[in-house]
Amino acid sequence: MYDLAIMWDWLAFAVRWLHVITAIAWIGSSFYFVALDLGLRKVPHLPVGAHGEEWQVHGGGFYHIQKYLVAPENMPDHLTWFKWESYATWLSGAAMLMIVYWVGAELYLIDPSKADLSTFQAILISAASLSIGWLIYDFLCKSGLGEKPTFLMVLLFVLLVAMAWGYNQIFTGRAALLHLGAFTATIMTANVFFIIMPNQRIVVKDLQEGRKPDPKYGKIAKLRSTHNNYLTLPVLFLMLSNHYPLAFATEYNWLIAALVFLMGVTIRHYFNTMHARGKSPTWTWAATAALFIAIMWLSTAPLMQDSYEASEERALNPIEQVFASAEGFDEVTNIVPGRCAMCHAREPFWDGIRRAPKDVLLETPADIARAARQIYLQAGVTHAMPPANVSYMEEEERQKIVEWFRNAGKDLPFYVALR
Numbered sequence: 321m322y323d324l325a326i327m328w329d330w331l332a333f334a335v336r337w338l339h340v341i342t343a344i345a346w347i348g349s350s351f352y353f354v355a356l357d358l359g360l361r362k363v364p365h366l367p368v369g370a371h372g373e374e375w376q377v378h379g380g381g382f383y384h385i386q387k388y389l390v391a392p393e394n395m396p397d398h399l400t401w402f403k404w405e406s407y408a409t410w411l412s413g414a415a416m417l418m419i420v421y422w423v424g425a426e427l428y429l430i431d432p433s434k435a436d437l438s439t440f441q442a443i444l445i446s447a448a449s450l451s452i453g454w455l456i457y458d459f460l461c462k463s464g465l466g467e468k469p470t471f472l473m474v475l476l477f478v479l480l481v482a483m484a485w486g487y488n489q490i491f492t493g494r495a496a497l498l499h500l501g502a503f504t505a506t507i508m509t510a511n512v513f514f515i516i517m518p519n520q521r522i523v524v525k526d527l528q529e530g531r532k533p534d535p536k537y538g539k540i541a542k543l544r545s546t547h548n549n550y551l552t553l554p555v556l557f558l559m560l561s562n563h564y565p566l567a568f569a570t571e572y573n574w575l576i577a578a579l580v581f582l583m584g585v586t587i588r589h590y591f592n593t594m595h596a597r598g599k600s601p602t603w604t605w606a607a608t609a610a611l612f613i614a615i616m617w618l619s620t621a622p623l624m625q626d627s628y629e630a631s632e633e634r635a636l637n638p639i640e641q642v643f644a645s646a647e648g649f650d651e652v653t654n655i656v657p658g659r660c661a662m663c664h665a666r667e668p669f670w671d672g673i674r675r676a677p678k679d680v681l682l683e684t685p686a687d688i689a690r691a692a693r694q695i696y697l698q699a700g701v702t703h704a705m706p707p708a709n710v711s712y713m714e715e716e717e718r719q720k721i722v723e724w725f726r727n728a729g730k731d732l733p734f735y736v737a738l739r
């Protein structure tokens with residue numbers, strides 16, 4: 321069982337690595353084309369239908385780029401489509417959601433103090449919410465609001481804030497912000513899959529069959545692409561938030577998320593304006609700084625201790641009971657609190673730590689049984705914890721943690737190592 325635990329952790333690492341790689345590719349190409357589009361110049365003697373051109377230099381070579389608002393007169397022999405970066409990012413992110421939050425639902429997804437859900441119910445809400453968000457957003461875009469882009473953006477912001485608040489009423493703070501990021505990323509990828517790519521295929525087919533393409537398809541795709549541009553930076557923040565309790569574990573985490581979306585607008589407006597006009601609006605620096613200061617202030621609001629109290633009340637499930645009764649557990653309960661509870665406590669007393677890292681508590685025997693796999697991987701198999709071994713955990717103590725976990729594995733079914 322313990323070998324499976326290691327393999328599962330490496331699988332999670334591999335999928336996370338893939339997710340980061342594909343996200344870099346998607347965001348990089350997205351930002352590049354936004355900058356390219358805004359930097360186009362109208363010059364004499366452009367081909368018929370061309371909107372502008374730009375010369376660029378990179379890697380020792382020169383690139384001459386021309387953009388057609390609708391399409392060129394003739395279909396080129398070769399087209400490069402930018403789509404797989406988006407699809408691969410979403411698919412790898414969905415895999416990460418399943419690995420961390422669905423398989424580990426009892427630890428990372430469900431907060432009994434908010435909603436006493438079964439694992440199946442929590443996973444169903446998690447999956448359904450992503451689809452519902454896209455349907456609402458798509459309906460708004462296809463309504464008459466599509467002709468009022470600024471008002472549509474405001475409605476999208478309201479939708480995102482409502483989802484942030486709603487997720488926080490159901491899931492753990494960590495899962496709430498992560499799901500908000502997944503919710504937003506689903507809208508972005510669905511824009512590519514359901515709108516931008518199909519519209520582009522219509523234009524290509526019209527060219528191939530000798531028809532003049534309708535410019536409305538490009539206009540529709542441009543609206544969705546603009547939304548993706550402004551949503552990218554908040555999604556990155558939300559994906560990183562699970563590492564910082566000050567972001568996800570405060571009373572106003574949903575409001576912090578709302579302000580992050582506004583920061584995404586101010587930051588992207590700065591760069592978009594700079595690419596388009598050659599000069600940047602300096603007011604965006606002040607606006608972004610003010611929003612970030614407000615976020616830091618909100619993070620000092622009362623931390624959500626009620627979820628800790630709920631964990632005290634929740635009885636150990638059958639799997640956790642196996643760890644609590646395994647040979648060596650008594651020894652481990654003497655080791656872990658003394659080496660780890662200065663940080664992983666309901667009221668940490670290590671300077672600079674206000675909330676237990678990743679909300680992992682290691683004060684009581686029940687806490688230790690619930691976090692068995694993490695303790696095994698972080699302090700048994702590896703020396704990741706305590707950081708820099710600041711509490712001087714001995715090798716003998718680490719070995720006792722490994723032995724306890726493996727003793728429990730003898731009584732657990734095959735699948736338990738994956739939890």
